[in-house]
Amino acid sequence: MLKINNLHASVEQKEILKGLNLDIKPGEVHAIMGPNGAGKSTLGFILSGREGYEVSEGQVEFNGEDLLDMAIEERARKGLFLAFQYPVEIPGVSNMAFMKESVNAIREQRGETPLTATEFLKKAKEACKQVQLSLDFLKRGVNEGFSGGEKKRNEIMQMILLEPSLCILDESDSGLDIDALQVVANGVNSQRDGKRSFIIITHYQRLLDYIKPDYVHILANGKVVKSGDASLATDVEKEGYAFLGQDNAEETNA
């Protein structure tokens, strides 16, 4: 599904990723943990195609194709989805119009007929209920005036509607209370079907109590420094990132 090989990337001439490797097969859930500044969010942005990131070395293959060569919207249409840590507010564009446009762009790519307004509304209502947002949220401007938790749930709602093959969740747990965390986790779990893959980027182990990962990777100083199964997350929770050693700690503080 996704193969990252020796990825080096920088932003404003500062190297953030320094030889990152990752191999994700269909149906797998990978958690990426690590201290602040390790490059976790950068990874999500680079995979989704955000501008301003310079890839100097390495390759990323997505379903056998060169991901880095694709435009942002092309990646999304081919099944990559990033749930943002800080989704932007777009007053004046209704959530509903935005999601309909998005769903139909992706359906077109798959050779499916666009949904009519009625068909879309039905699906949107279901997804809205699933993430426990009231239906008013469909009518409001995209993320406009939403609380932190509502924004995260809105991201999960989009994920459910877009049916991507690879979902990247960038700190979807940050700033959530326990109820909202469960809503997010249930949303993710409902989409696990043995084929769809997930990258869960998180600082804390908390979310992984609800979404059980197949693999956990510790990202520090731009590289995967340790990989293991779900128990690795529990170790990190107990002992912190201290085991990464002095070198990495310095980088992190810089």
Next chain:
Amino acid sequence: MSQWLKQVIDRGQAIDDWLSPLRAQALEALGNTKWPNRRVESWKYTSLAPLEQLELSPSTTAGKAIIEDIEGLNSLDLIFVNGKLQSDISLLSLPQGLHISSLLDASDKQQNTANALFAKIKPQRHLFGLVNDALAEDGLIIDIDANSKIEQPIRIVNISSDGQESHHRVLVRLGSHASATVIEHGQGEQASLSTGFAEYDIGEQAYLEHYRLAMHTHQAIHIGGDHFSLQQKAQLNSTLIAYGSELSRMDVDIIHNGEHAKAKFNAIYLLGEAENFDLHSTIEHVMPNGTTKENARGIVGDKAKAVFNGRIHIHRNAQKTLAELHNRNLLLSRRGQINTKPELEIYADDVLCAHGATVAETEEETLYYLLSRGISRSQALVMLNFGFIQELVEQMPNQHLAQWLKPQLHSRFVEMEVK
């Protein structure tokens, strides 16, 4: 003195009707007016050259015009073609409390109403307002009795056609506790000149919902104004929609003449190709406890040029005024131009005022968000930039009008975007 102005005065002096005594003052003022050039602040960014180059004859012919119905609006339509009223007012079934007459055949009583309004609310400083004073022979007097709530919107349309010059005037009085909706809608594409000025006296606790649709394009020159006087506790909700043409200019004055008056003024302008649009607004807080909210937003593409000058003047006596003015612009092209100037002039010490003006290009982060959901770049630009305008369209109290406008603004925007 310019040739153009000289012939206006000559023609104005030749008119002999019941408005002549009222025109005298304007004619005198015009005689002392210098033709504006770029050194005159109020015309600094807008050239009058296209006007001087036009060869026009004062309108003599007036064809029948068919205007588009606005679904669900159910308006009382008053249609002018080249400044001449085509509608037969006597055929309209006017609701109780609403009196409409043409300037041409006003009764004595209506002339009295007109006398109290004509050039009384519109400040003298507007050059083309004076031209309109001198030359407007046709127009409307709309008088609404105290306590009358007029549900049916009054829609005034003026269509300019090729080679024609026209001047029309609208005078509206809302009695105390009255309410009404007035839509002024102008359109034209071919080489023409129209001036259209309206004066509104909004009585105590009266409410006016107002729309000005200045939809002149291409060679149709339009210069107009809306001037509102608000009495105690009066309320105004006004929306201006403007396209651009070779020369298009609007002057808006909102004057708080009574305490506790509330005014909301939204303006939207969408300009493409080599279009020009110039909006000058002045809010005068003469009395205390008034509220004003003004929001002007524009999108400028290609080689188009927008001018916004928004002034709020808070007089010494106008304590406890709340006034806000915001102008936001989006520039779609490097060749486009936006000249914006908000001005605050405050002489009272206990007031709350805010103003601001921005010119922006599309925000990368927002664009990225839409692209990351599979939406194409061109569609994302339409959604984002149009959303900025849509917000104000949705604030229009009349949803039928908003529904009618949305697809038009949208397709105009899409055209601007692709060029």
